[in-house]
Amino acid sequence: xxxxxxxxxxxxxxxxxxxxxxxxxxxxxxxxxxxxxxxxxxxxxxxxxxxxxxxxxxxxxxxxxxxxxxxxxxxxxxxxxxxxxxxxxxxxxxxxxxxxxxxxxxxxxxxxxxxxxxxxxxxxxxxxxxxxxxxxxxxxxxxxxxxxxxxxxxxxxxxxxxxxxxxxxxxxxxxxxxxxxxxxxxxxxxxxxxxxxxxxxxxxxxxxxxxxxxxxxxxxxxxxxxxxxxxxxxxxxxxxxxx
Numbered sequence: 001x002x003x004x005x006x007x008x009x010x011x012x013x014x015x016x017x018x019x020x021x022x023x024x025x026x027x028x029x030x031x032x033x034x035x036x037x038x039x040x041x042x043x044x045x046x047x048x049x050x051x052x053x054x055x056x057x058x059x060x061x062x063x064x065x066x067x068x069x070x071x072x073x074x075x076x077x078x079x080x081x082x083x084x085x086x087x088x089x090x091x092x093x094x095x096x097x098x099x100x101x102x103x104x105x106x107x108x109x110x111x112x113x114x115x116x117x118x119x120x121x122x123x124x125x126x127x128x129x130x131x132x133x134x135x136x137x138x139x140x141x142x143x144x145x146x147x148x149x150x151x152x153x154x155x156x157x158x159x160x161x162x163x164x165x166x167x168x169x170x171x172x173x174x175x176x177x178x179x180x181x182x183x184x185x186x187x188x189x190x191x192x193x194x195x196x197x198x199x200x201x202x203x204x205x206x207x208x209x210x211x212x213x214x215x216x217x218x219x220x221x222x223x224x225x226x227x228x229x230x231x232x233x234x235x236x237x238x239x240x241x242x243x
Contacts, residue, residue: 001110003031005239006220010197011232017045017103018195018237019053028066030111032057033239037123037195039169040092040101048088048103052170055084056107064109070116073109074180077118081105081170081178085120088171102171105178106137106193110241115183115191120176121169124199126207127183128190133208136181136191140168189243190216194223197236201227216242 005022009015017038024031034056038045059080063072084105092098104121117125119137127134138144142165170176183191190211198207202223210222220238227236 001029001031002216002242003033004217004220005033006224007237008224010235011228013235015046016235017049018235019049020237020239021053021057022239025064026066030109031241032060032109033193033241034107035123035193035195035237035239037104039103040098044098044101047098048101048171051088052084052103052105055087056080073111073116077107077116078178078180081118081120082176085170085176089174092171102169105170108191108193108241110185110191113185115185117181118178120178121166123195126192128192128208128211131208131212133204136183138179141166185243187243191241193239195235195237197234198223198227198238201230201232216240
């Protein structure tokens, strides 16, 4: 397996509060990604996302073994996110300048024929297969709630004034429950992890087209250029796992 990642400040932001870690694990060819999009006042969002990425990636590197079981990976990923939440929340409580800081998170381990994924917030994981694309994760946003209740359509959500309102984030509350997913991987399966700086400024079908039709080591750069061309008013981060 191969893994690639890229982050960009975007066209409008004065600071990049996205963070990403991507690496190979052990000797079996497994790979992992942790990607976070910080929120909060000046520097607080960056601190939250950096804390979360450093802590979760550290736990994954320490806990992974080539003979690791499915249940152990599941527990490793879920408990790492829960512990990272406590870390960020506690720091926000002791520093007035960091009150309200938090971060989204999407993380994945691809090991043998399975992908293990956790998420909190609206950073996403996608599965690209053939020329199709499927969102794996579910956004924890006010907009997603409105869509599920039938109050607005997907198209209306793109222009809704509350489209950036997050309902779940690392560090926002003392406790958290991340979503967890497992996905069977086939030969040539691809996973895309990204922040809303990409998926909010792009079309899923076009994103899949860019991924499928270009050298995989160039895709993250091309996806960022695509989001920048479409406005790029947020930080943009993408990570690609290629089976």
